[in-house]
Amino acid sequence: MADALLSIVLDRLASLIQQQIHQEVSLVVGVEREIRSLTDTLQIVRAVVADAEKRQMKEELVKVWLERLKDIAYQMDDVLDEWSTSILKSQIERADSPSMSKKKVSSCIPSPFICFKRVAGRRDIALKIKDIKQQVDDIANQSNRFNFTSRFSNEEPQRLITISAVDISEVCGRDEDRDTILRHLLGKSCEQNLGLYTISVVGMGGVGKTTLAQLAFNHHKVKAHFDKRIWVCVSDPFIPVRIFRDILEALHENSSDVHNPEVLQQKIQTCIEGKKFLLVLDDVWNEDYQLWEQLKNCLKCGGGESRILVTTRNASVARMMMSTYVHPLQSLPLDQSRALFSQIAFFRKGTEKAEELKEIGEKIADKCKGLPLAVKALGSLMQTKDNKEDWENVLNSELWELDVFEKKLSPALLLSYYDLPPPLKQCFSYCAVFPKDRTIEIDELIRLWMAQSYLNSKAGREMETAGREYFENLAARSFFQDFEKDEEGDIVRCKMHDIVHDFAQILTNNECLILEDDGENLKQSLSLQKGRHATLIVHESEGLSFSFNNVGNLHTLLIVSNIGPFLPDSFQQFKYLRAMDIRGSDSIVELPREVGEFIHLRYLNLSYCKRLETLPETISDLCNLQTLNIRCCWRLLKLPQGIRNLISLRHLEMNGGHPGLVSLPKGVGRLTSLRTLSVFIVCNEEDANEGCKIEELGNLKELRGELEIRGLGTVEDAGEVEKAELKDKKRLHYLTLDFFSWAQVEGMKMKHVAEALQPPPNLKSLGVKWYCCPEWPNWIIRSSLIQLKRLQLSRCQCQCLPPLGELPLLESLKIDNMNNVKYVGAELLGSLSLIAFPKLKHLSFVSMEEWEKWEVEEEKGRKVMPCLRSLELNSCQKLAVVPDHLLRRTPPLVLSIGECPLLEHTSNHPLFLSSFLLLQLSHLFIYFFHFPLLFMYLFVYVFWQFPNF
Incomplete structure (x- = not known):
């Protein structure tokens, strides 16, 4: 972690010096010399940090x-942040100056008070830098006594050299995994001709990858099947020549006198040519394809059913090797984890003693969360303890507090940790701030x-792109698990294994703290002066009972559960916070004005603060703020006018259906760093001086993800709409256009406005609401949204539906409350393509009160909705018939009908029921709100006539 921290500080120093030169914002005389000297000393210290971090586990003074x-x-980072903020505020002041122009910037003279305040602030920063310079000099001098090795030291946790032998009687719970590998x-596989058949077993350290490979390698069927079996422990680094020599020795060939790679390859090829071989490469770390290619090319001469079995902690290794099959090895199930623990812990213990300790033993085994290495380590520890009190002490201790963790578990995890570059080490260790078993967004x-x-x-x-790459790198190396993915296959949520979380806690020591208020105030005296990141878990509805002395150094404050009256009393202490998450607080009605003093704050989560009504104008002083989340703050009526000064803001999370928020402040278009803007509310004419006009969207060129535009019904000038440049925001994927307004513009004007709102071509989801014009805009008639997967048309006044059947990727279509539509027919299908709605799976019509007739006919050579899986018809009062064509489905259709009286009446006829049943409908959900007795009759009739239905 120290290496990553120093890297951040050095990068910021270099960046700020450049900003100082560019912005002509100087500190006091002489401080530049201090900064250059400080930079040099930090670089010298950083050179030995890698060695220090590896020695800290064994040497307390180094720690x-x-x-x-x-x-x-951390202190240096705080000071540099103050310096950076002063530069940023100077930029904002110049931008806000009424005399601001390209010619007059240099002549703009601020007030004497502002000048004095700036000079005093810079002098304070300079003094802090000098003080830190002295501390860095002291710590550099102290480093000499430790004789650190400059980067990078070769001393690492000892890597265990594995062999193929295994005691099957000591293995629990891997039968299914073994059978899959076998x-x-x-x-035999049709993929054999594509190259070497490579099987990769991927999982975190200690999960049992090597054991699984040993089970397969020694299975009697494997011994009989392959002519040659070869086991090589690769470890790190991946050196082809050494692996060649190991392979030769496993083939019982003498390699001691051969050092030439070419000769080694020829000898291997002579031994395996035309023969079925199994090569196990255990513990592979290297991702360099060129090194792997040398080995792969040497092995291609083997028999057609040869196999390579690889174990690795890194999924990227499996991808690099172009594995034919990747087997993600998971933790042991609870019962098998307990069985393994009992097998070890109760060895040579009598039946009576085992029975006495069984319940405690099961709870201890559960602490391991299915990690075999941890189960074995704790089992071995308990094997030497016979006293029930000793067992209870282990049960009640945090796993990372036990010596066995440091001796047996940490080395296995340290290998993965040391394999990370410094920035990823910092990102991983920061995750210790989350509570165990927390679902991480x-x-x-x-x-x-x-x-x-x-x-x-x-x-x-972009930072977001770098962050996604960092996460995927950590996930590939098995630092995260239990992944939840979205429809596009991207990971959106995950968890950390408890053992990995314990390891992160050891790395962060007193930096990341998880404090729990158990109602008995057991931790009131805990000092947070060394803590930099803290999560507070509150169980009592009355609020926190902690003593918050010495918390001024916190950079992160996450609060879980209701925090009661905490904020008003203690808010001013957290002046160095970068991130504050106080979501779900029922106590906050108004955020205190003091929040404006948190100049370092970059992340503020106020979501689900359901009583929050106002944000103070002082929030506009948070010029570093990157994320503001006010989702589900239902009583929040407006945002501060000064929000336009948050020029660093990248993510503004709000609710689309926010009942209170009626407008956005004028000047939102200045927030050119915005990536996320959940809702854009167009002001009406009455609020034109204070509200946000549609044209301000044009400045927000980086918007992506989800956006709802509300209040479009008041816009009359299509020219203003064109300035929004909606069609150029190509990274927007989810868009809602809401035309609702109490004072709607004339219909054809709305059509011109809608034309100018042409969505970006990469859109995946679109909603159009309250569109009050008889004609659809051309962009929807032309079906130009070729990437669209989901579409909802709601409360629109058009008399017919657009030709949506031309949309090639549309999977879900919902049409509701379109009361001017009486007929649906060929116009919905379109006429250009051979297949109408080629990908449509879900079709829904809701509250179509005037809809009378629905016709769907397949012309010769043309298919209609071939992929349809579900059809919903709800509150369609006048619709009498469902097109027979839609019911002929293989596989069967899921049909949901509710509050459709004529359909319900028609369904009473036996022929109607027979058509459904003979067409193999898998489900028929009919909700008869108007005719409950008829529903009962039909229910009995179905099971009487069709007992096998």
Whole structure:
């Protein structure tokens, strides 16, 4: 962590010096010399940090030295942030100056008070830098006594050299995994001709990858099937020559006198040519394809059913090897984890003693969360303990507090940790701030990393992009698990294994704290002066009972549960906060004015603060703020006018259906860094001086993801709408156009406005609401949204539906409350393509009160909705017939009908029921709100006539 912190500080120093030159914002005389000297000293210290971090586990004095270094690095980061903020505020002041122009900037003279305040602030920063320079000099001198090795030290946790032998009687719970691997080892595959058949077992350290490979390698069917079996422990680094020599020795060939790679390859090829071989490459770390290619090319001469079995912690290794099959190895199930623990812990213990300790033992085993290495480590520990009190002490201890964790678990995890580059080490260890078993939102995690300045955004790469790459790298290395993915296959949520979380806690020591208020105030005296990131878990509805002395150094404050009256009393202490998450507080009606003093704040989550009514104008002083989340703050009526000064704001999260928020302040268009803007509310004519006009959207060129535009019904000038440049926002994927207004413009004017609102071509989801014109805009008639997957048309006044059947990727279509539509027919299908609605799976019509007739006919050679899986018809009062064509489905259709009286009446006829049943409808959900007795009759009739239905 110290290495990453120093890297951040050095990068910021270099950046700020450049800004100082460019902006002509100088500090006091002489401080530049201090900064250059400080930079040189920090670089010298950083050169030995890698060695210090590896020695801290064994040497207490080194650990103390590192903690002091990290504390100084945090102080330096705080000072540099103050300096950066002063430069940023100077930019904002110049932009706000009424005399601002390109010619007059240099002549603009601020008031004497502002000048004095600036000079005093810069002098204060300069003094702090000088003080930190002295501390860095002291710690650099102290480092000499430790004889650190400059980067990079070769001393690492010892890597265990694995062998193929395994005691099957000591293995629990891997039968299914073993059988899956055996099927791929022994089965014939059509993929064989594509190259070497490679099977990769991927999982976190200690999960049992090597054991699984040993089980497969020694299985009697494998021994009989392959002519040659070869086991090589690769570890790191991946050196082809060494692997060649190991392979030769496993083939019982003498390699001791051969050093030439070419000769080694020829010898291997002679041994395996035309023979079925199994090669196990255990513990592979390297992702370099060129090194792998040398080995792969050497092995291609083997028999047609040869196999390579790889174990690795990194999914990227499996991808690099172009594995034919990747087997993600999960933790042991609870019962098998307990069985393994009992097998070890109760060895040579009598039946009576085992029975006495069984219940406690099961709870201890559960602490391991299915990680075999942890189960074995704790089982071995308990094997030496017979006293029930000793067992209870282990049960009640945090796993990371036990010596066995440091001796047996940490080394296995340290290998993965040391394999990370410094920025990823920092990002991983920061995750210790989350409570155990917490579901982590990936976007939230990335924004928290951004708030701490952990993400490298050099070379024009966005911080969000870097954060996603960092996460995917950590996920590939098995630092995260239990992934939840969206429809596009991107990971949106995950968890950390408890053992990995414990390891992160050890790395962060007193930096990341999780404090729990258990109602008995057991931790009131806990000092947070060394803590930099804290999560507070509150169980009592009365609020927090902690003593918050010495909390001024906190950079992160996350509060879980209701926080009661905490904020008004303690708000001013957290002056160095980068991230504050107080979501779900029922106590906050108004955010205190003091929030404006949190100049370092970059992440503020106020979501689900349901009583929050106002945000203070002082929030406009948070010029570093990147994320503001006010989702589900239902009573929040407006945003501060000064929000336009939040020029660093990248993510403004709000609710589309917000009942209170009626407008956005004028000047939102100045927030050119915005990536996320959930809702854009167009002001009406009455609020034109204070509200936000549609044309301000044109400045927000970086918008992406989801956007709802409300209040479009008041816009009359299509020219203003064109300035919004909606069609150029190509990274918007989810868009809602809401034309609702109490004072609607004339219909054809609305059509011109809608024409100018042409959505971007990459849109995946679109909603159009309250469109009050008889004609659809051309962009929807032309079906130009070729990437669209979901579409909702709601409360629109058009008399017919557009030709949506031309949309090639549309999967879900919902049409509701369109009361001018009486007929649906060929116009919906379109006429250009051979297949109408080629991808449509879900079709829904709701509250179509005037809809009378629905015709769907397949012309010769043309198909209609071939992929349809579900059809919903609800509150369609006048619709009498469902097109027979839609009911002829294979696989069967899911049909939902509710509050459709004529359909319900028609369904009473036996022929109607028979058509459904003979057409193999898998489900028929009919909700008879008007005719409950008829429903009962039909229910009995179906099971009487069709007992097998």
